[in-house]
Amino acid sequence: MYETLITPTGLSRLCEELDRLKSTGRDEIAERIRHAISTDADPTANADYLAAREEQALHEAKIARLEQRLTAVRVVEADAANDVVDLGERVMLRDLDTKAVHEYQLVGSLEADPAAGRISAESPLGRTLIGLGAGDVVVVEAPKGQRRLRILAIEQAAAVA
Numbered sequence: 001m002y003e004t005l006i007t008p009t010g011l012s013r014l015c016e017e018l019d020r021l022k023s024t025g026r027d028e029i030a031e032r033i034r035h036a037i038s039t040d041a042d043p044t045a046n047a048d049y050l051a052a053r054e055e056q057a058l059h060e061a062k063i064a065r066l067e068q069r070l071t072a073v074r075v076v077e078a079d080a081a082n083d084v085v086d087l088g089e090r091v092m093l094r095d096l097d098t099k100a101v102h103e104y105q106l107v108g109s110l111e112a113d114p115a116a117g118r119i120s121a122e123s124p125l126g127r128t129l130i131g132l133g134a135g136d137v138v139v140v141e142a143p144k145g146q147r148r149l150r151i152l153a154i155e156q157a158a159a160v161a
Contacts, residue, residue, distance in 0.1 A: 003074040005121065007088040010111030011075055014066065021063050029056045069110060076108075083154060085129040087121050090155050096137070096148040106130070125149075
């Protein structure tokens, strides 16, 4: 069985999302279905009812998919004792061409959100950074060509749920 690596914070987020989907999410859809049934003698001809039932099917599929993914995760915590890039840690990088500084947290693929600064350890950049230390320079293929990056700092990410 293929395991997906995840940080403790990422696991907490996914479990909270699953709880929300199972409780509030299901309740909201059930209420929409009840309302649609109460407004029409023949709910099968009611567009609101049909839309709510379709949303319910998609919602249940999302719950099943998330439950299945959670059965194949392995929680990995960053090793604070070492000074190399590892899953769960924040990495500050300087682009050697543009001089821009970027900060990312390396996370498992299920919790990646590049817009929030969380990149997958399985991404090209993540795979390249794992095991390297401050001061190391890496070359990464990006959609717009190669990027040369220097690792400025590595720190354990604060556990924020």
